Amino acid sequence: MLKQLEISNYAIIEKVSxxxxxxxxxxxxxxxxxxxIILGALGLILGKRADSSVLNNPEKKSIxxxxxxxxxxxMQGLFENEDIDFEETTIIRREITPSGKSRAFINDxxxxxxxxxxxxxxxxxxxxxxxxxxxxxxxxxxxxxxAFAEVQPDLIEYRVxxxxxxxxxxxxxxxxxxxxxxxxxxxxxxxxxxxxxxLPLEDINQEEIESELNVLNNAEGIINSGNQASYAIxxxxxxIVDQLRTMAKDLSQYGAVDKAMESLNSRLDExxxxxNDWANDIKDYVEQIDGDGNRAAELQDTLNELYRxxxxxxxxxxxxxxxxxxxxxAKLKTSSTVDxxxxxxxxxxxxxEANAFAKAKKISKKRAQSSTEYQDRISGxxxxxxxxxxxxxxxxxxxxxxxxxxxDDIEYYFAPNLGSVPKPVKDTASGGExxxxxxxxxxxxxxxxxxxxMIFDEIDTGVSGEVSIKMGNIMREMAQGKQVVxxxxxxxxxxxADDHLFIYKQVVDKKTKTQIRSLTDEExxxxxxxxxxxxxxxxxxxxxxxxxxxx
Numbered sequence: 001m002l003k004q005l006e007i008s009n010y011a012i013i014e015k016v017s018x019x020x021x022x023x024x025x026x027x028x029x030x031x032x033x034x035x036x037i038i039l040g041a042l043g044l045i046l047g048k049r050a051d052s053s054v055l056n057n058p059e060k061k062s063i064x065x066x067x068x069x070x071x072x073x074x075m076q077g078l079f080e081n082e083d084i085d086f087e088e089t090t091i092i093r094r095e096i097t098p099s100g101k102s103r104a105f106i107n108d109x110x111x112x113x114x115x116x117x118x119x120x121x122x123x124x125x126x127x128x129x130x131x132x133x134x135x136x137x138x139x140x141x142x143x144x145x146x147a148f149a150e151v152q153p154d155l156i157e158y159r160v161x162x163x164x165x166x167x168x169x170x171x172x173x174x175x176x177x178x179x180x181x182x183x184x185x186x187x188x189x190x191x192x193x194x195x196x197x198x199l200p201l202e203d204i205n206q207e208e209i210e211s212e213l214n215v216l217n218n219a220e221g222i223i224n225s226g227n228q229a230s231y232a233i234x235x236x237x238x239x240i241v242d243q244l245r246t247m248a249k250d251l252s253q254y255g256a257v258d259k260a261m262e263s264l265n266s267r268l269d270e271x272x273x274x275x276n277d278w279a280n281d282i283k284d285y286v287e288q289i290d291g292d293g294n295r296a297a298e299l300q301d302t303l304n305e306l307y308r309x310x311x312x313x314x315x316x317x318x319x320x321x322x323x324x325x326x327x328x329x330a331k332l333k334t335s336s337t338v339d340x341x342x343x344x345x346x347x348x349x350x351x352x353e354a355n356a357f358a359k360a361k362k363i364s365k366k367r368a369q370s371s372t373e374y375q376d377r378i379s380g381x382x383x384x385x386x387x388x389x390x391x392x393x394x395x396x397x398x399x400x401x402x403x404x405x406x407x408d409d410i411e412y413y414f415a416p417n418l419g420s421v422p423k424p425v426k427d428t429a430s431g432g433e434x435x436x437x438x439x440x441x442x443x444x445x446x447x448x449x450x451x452x453x454m455i456f457d458e459i460d461t462g463v464s465g466e467v468s469i470k471m472g473n474i475m476r477e478m479a480q481g482k483q484v485v486x487x488x489x490x491x492x493x494x495x496x497a498d499d500h501l502f503i504y505k506q507v508v509d510k511k512t513k514t515q516i517r518s519l520t521d522e523e524x525x526x527x528x529x530x531x532x533x534x535x536x537x538x539x540x541x542x543x544x545x546x547x548x549x550x551x
Contacts, residue, residue: 001452001483002124003089004067005045009056011037013514018501024479026494027487027516028527029503034514035487038503039126039457042066044094046124047117052100062096068123073452075122082119084109092120124453125442135412135438136426142410145394147445149370151363155405158359162404165352172345175338182335189332196325199305206306206318209299216296219289226286233279241279244272353402360406367408368396374444381440381474386467389418392437432462436471443474446482453483460490469551472496491531495548500524525549 005018012034029035044050045066055062071088079086085107093105104116111119134140146155215222233240248268255262306318315321371394382390393413401407413422414429414437422428429437439459446454456475460468472493478484479498488494500519505512519527528545529537537545 001069002066002485003069004065005038005042006063006065006067007038007041008064009060009062010041010054010064011056011514012505012512013037013041014056016514016516018516019518020483020485021499022479022483023498024476024496025483025485025499025501026497027485027501027503028489028494028531029516030505032505034503034505034516036457037514038516039455039487042124042126042455044096045092045116046120046126047104047113049113050094050096050102052096052098054096055098058098061098063093065091065093067091068452070123070452073122073450075119078119078122082106082111082115084111084115092116122451124455125451126455126457135429135434135441138409138411141394141412141425142405142408144441144445145367145371145374145410146405147449148374149366150448151366154359154363154366158356158363158406159404161352161356161359162402165349165356165402168345168349168352172342172349175342175345179335179338179342182331182338185331189328193325193328193332196309196321196328199302199309201318201322201325204302204306204318206303209303209306213296213299213303215289216299223286223289226282230279230283230286233275234283241272241276244268244275248272356402357407360402360408363406364396364398364408367410371396377444378437378440381443382436384470384474385436385440385463386470387416387433387436389416390433391415391422392440393422430462432467435459435461435463436467439471439474443478446478451482453485454478455485455487457487458489459486460488460493464490465492468492469496469548489531491528491545492548494524494528494531495545495551500527502527 001022002020004020006016007013007018008015018038027035027038040054041064044064052058068090069088070090076086087107090107091105093108095103095105097103104111104113106116106119146152248265251261251265251268255265306321309321310316313321313324315324375392375394378392379390382388382392391414393415395411395413397409399407399409412425414425414433415422416428416430416433420428425434425437439456442454459475460471463471468490469492472486472490473496475484475486475493476496476498486493486497494500501516502519502523503514503516506515507513525542525545526537528548529541532544533541
């Protein structure tokens with residue numbers, strides 16, 4: 001429960017400490033004293049956004065700090081999940097700097113607003129005056145029924161399946177779009193592959209073909225030059241080899257007397273043999289050159305096709321052409337794979353849908369089973385609040401399609417008087433009726449949920465007199481199991497409280513400041529009397545206030 005709210009440098013509040021106790025607490029005060037400012041500061045604790053416009057002194061930061069006693073609310077797991085130190089007395093702090101930056105802390109651990117809201121959603125329900133319209137929203141109506149029917153664990157489990165189903169359906173849509181796209185280009189891909197398969201690309205070495213073709217294109221010159229060289233070296237009557245041998249023979253006679261000459265002559269002999277072998281090799285090489293033009297034409301055709309394909313696909317060599325062909329093959333194969341995956345995904349979706357529908361039907365059944373008691377209890381409370389003939393009807397329609405809450409379309413219908421045709425709440429309830437209906441809803445739901453603190457801002461809008469007393473009684477009854485705080489202008493509701501906080505303005509050094517304090521029993525009587533008759537209160541108003549408190 002909320003134990004303390006400390007606010008500094010916020011709006012017209014310089015510094016104030018607001019104590020809270022268990023049971024039913026009311027907050028009253030003159031118009032403009034700062035009741036809404038207190039709620040605004042509390043909203044920061046609950047994760048609402050803020051900016052520097054709230055600063056009382058624009059040169060200092062604003063700090064709002066709330067102290068909660070959470071020992072009885074089984075929240076250790078939540079703290080562990082968020083990596084925050086768990087303390088039975090937990091302190092939540094918001095700071096707003098002059099630059100407009102905001103920071104949040106839980107037990108001095110910095111947290112983001114999402115984490116802050118996750119935690120405080122388990123601690124406080126803040127019902128402000130403008131939230132009265134929430135009851136007109138189907139989502140709010142469903143949430144109230146679900147809280148009463150205690151289907152949250154089932155809903156959490158269902159939503160896991162629903163989320164998985166939504167992802168699978170999105171994936172299926174993507175697969176089908178991809179399949180259509182692949183199907184459109186399938187014929188073109190097949191044509192490309194057939195064209196690429198006209199050449200045995202794996203067996204082609206482009207450099208070798210280009211080299212061989214160059215030889216064949218120059219075969220006549222190579223053969224002639226080679227034969228001439230071989231003839232001159234070996235086969236001519238005056239062959240070069242023969243001339244060299246004669247020289248070697250002449251020089252050899254001096255080898256015995258001149259060691260240097262012997263060495264030079266030996267080298268000459270070796271070169272004669274090398275030259276002789278070279279002449280034989282070139283003769284053999286030119287003999288094997290095929291000067292047939294058919295081979296050259298065949299190679300040229302292959303190269304021309306290679307060059308054409310490379311140019312067409314902006315590719316530089318055979319290796320890249322092979323890679324491109326494999327890519328085309330893969331795309332064609334992907335088309336087949338995608339179609340298989342579509343079939344597989346459709347089967348998974350059917351299975352997920354079956355499971356989700358089973359869980360949604362279970363939730364729907366619980367809602368239907370709880371709605372009768374829910375309607376009766378709310379109608380009973382409405383009767384206490386001066387609407388004895390009013391009826392709330394929960395209309396539950398089963399949908400064919402799943403949604404994030406199951407298969408139900410829930411809408412509240414309201415008949416305020418005997419013989420009235422029930423109509424949607426948004427079309428029939430007046431302001432005062434909405435106030436009473438909202439209080440009844442929250443009272444019924446509060447009895448089944450473990451929410452420590454409920455705060456109502458002017459829930460008494462549109463009601464007065466005896467109805468206000470009964471509204472106060474309902475809130476006091478709610479406070480038997482939790483902490484209830486009501487900001488009110490109603491003397492009747494204020495009289496029902498266990499604790500009464502009074503907000504007032506005080507001028508200090510020509511500056512208006514907001515203060516708050518807990519009233520004594522005597523001060524409480526006077527404050528309620530002022531609400532009834534004005535300031536100063538009449539004696540009859542004081543007597544009336546005393547009677548209200550004793551009721």
